[in-house]
Structure formats: structure tokens, C-alpha cells
Amino acid sequence: MHGGGNVMRGFGQGYMTYGHGWMGFLPLVSHLIFFIVVVVLAVIFMRRHGAKIRTNQTQNDPALKILRERYAQGEIDTEEFNQRKQDLSN
Template sequence: MMGYGGFGGHYGFDWLGAGFGMITHLAFTVLIVMAAIYFYKNIFRGGNCRHLRGQNDAALEILRERYAKGELPAEEFQKMKKELQ
């Protein structure tokens, strides 16, 4: 006799549990890698932070106003505009 469950001990369905375990492990690993990429892009490299983009737009607007009033020469305006973008 082979024991109480035939092949594999649990009625032959041990492979099913191992398959779900492998899929769960793979999904968790992918999730960790995606989180690491997200944090690297948005925290360490600056990313597309909306609050910084808003500050940059405000600075460009002030620069344009100063140029329009004649407070800045064209060369200095272009240099500062390039630095802000």
C-alpha cells in the first residue's frame, strides 16, 4: 500500500499549494521592486513633484514680470529662465 493519500500524501494536490506559493512569492517580489523604483524616481531624483513644479512656475512668472518691467536685460532673463527650466 502507498499510504493514505496516494501520490503526494494529500490526495495528489501538493503541486497546487506549491504553485500558489510560488506565484505569491513572485508577486511580492515584483511589488517590492516596483516600490523601490517608485521611491528612487520620486524621492532621490526629484521625480515629478507637483509642489516643486508649482514653485518653478511661480518663479518663471516673477521673472517674466521683471523682464516686462525692464528690470532685467534680455541676456540675463534668458540665463535665469534656462536655470529655472
């Protein structure tokens, strides 16, 4: 198969490696953009979901529940409630 009609003659020769210009980079760039979008969406999702998990853990904390009950019953004032709540959050 010798002659000018053979387009794929080997690596580095012919139409398969030359002649694409910037269009050869289009699949690479589109995959890179897709990957970046997936990572950004994953980070956004984890931040929102993580905040919900932390909120649920805080609301279900037995020490905070007791503290809220004591405040609701008038055993402690607002200043003491806020101070103890801050202590428990740390």
C-alpha cells in the first residue's frame, strides 16, 4: 500500500495528527471544563449538606437540650444561657 492515497501512514504522519489546529484541543478543553463544573458542584453540595448535618447535631445535643429547658423554666437568665451555650459550642 504505497502511494499518496494512504492517509494513516503511522505516528506523526498524515491527517490523524496534523491538520486539526485548535479543534484538536476542543475535546480536552471540554473535558476539563466538565471536570471543573463537577468539582464546583460537589463542593457547593457538601457545604450545604454539611451545614445541615452540623445544625442537626447541634439541635440534638443533650447538653443544649437541658440548657434550653433550664432557661425555659427560668432557672437561669439570658446572660448565663448565652455564656453556657457558647461554652458548649466550643
